[in-house]
Amino acid sequence: MNDSKTPSPQVPKPLSSQDPKTPRYTILVAGGSGTRMGADRPKQFLELLGEPVLLHTLRRFAEAALRVEQLVVVLPAEQFGVWSELCAQHQVQISHQVVAGGASRWASVRNGLAALAAPDGLVAVHDGVRPLASAALIERAFAAAETHKAVVVAVTPKDSVRNLAQRGSYALNRARLRLVQTPQCFDLDLLRRAYQLPELPSFTDDASVVEDICPIHIVEGDYRNLKITTPEDLVVAEALLRQER
């Protein structure tokens, strides 16, 4: 007989970030040039509270509790030297592998995937320019991928949404819409198979690459998980980071 004070030995230990079932890997894509930011360098190198955006992001995934076994950072090949100097300047001790990006996000992710030698596991793909992803959010995405194989984090739109029509526009039901963020976590073999298919112009993220071969499971995202895209995002991101300190 079992009572509430003596747990049965058959009950498995609950999954926690200290005990992930499957090996975890991460690809941080930072191979873009930041045209919409219009800065003097790619936006992943702009500073937030004295540190490059990409370093903030890298630190989030190096968090010990997440147990990520291999971190791959994808950069434009011509920026390798810049990143190496920034790592030296900020005394970065986080072990990571740098890989050359491609002409599109899709090509950069594909190059990042090629650097993962592991036969199986779970892989998170995350924008290097989302420096506010919390450990709880990342854990939520990895944990859901144990069961669902293809997971994105997403939030409900706060604004009303309209679709453009031939004449005018019409309202969409925002309760049925989600704004998709990263990390996006996948079974490694599934993501490899998806990235063997040809690139399509409709691909905007990893879920759009995978969805023809596996349904995409959505978990709760985080409104704080901004993508640094245009100059005002830097102001908001700094304010949010300052609040965390």
Ligand SMILES: Nc1ccn([C@@H]2O[C@H](COP(=O)(O)OP(=O)(O)OP(=O)(O)O)[C@@H](O)[C@H]2O)c(=O)n1
């Ligand atoms: N060839 C590319 C293009 C984009 N990215 C990465 O994908 C993420 C999301 O892309 P986006 O915000 O569009 O970045 P950029 O392409 O740099 O920006 P823009 O579209 O304004 O030029 C970024 O971390 C970016 O560095 C990448 O790794 N390789």
Ligand SMILES: C[C@](O)(CO)[C@H](O)COP(=O)(O)O
């Ligand atoms: C991957 C992404 O961040 C999910 O919201 C987004 O699709 C990237 O889009 P972008 O056109 O590269 O900014």
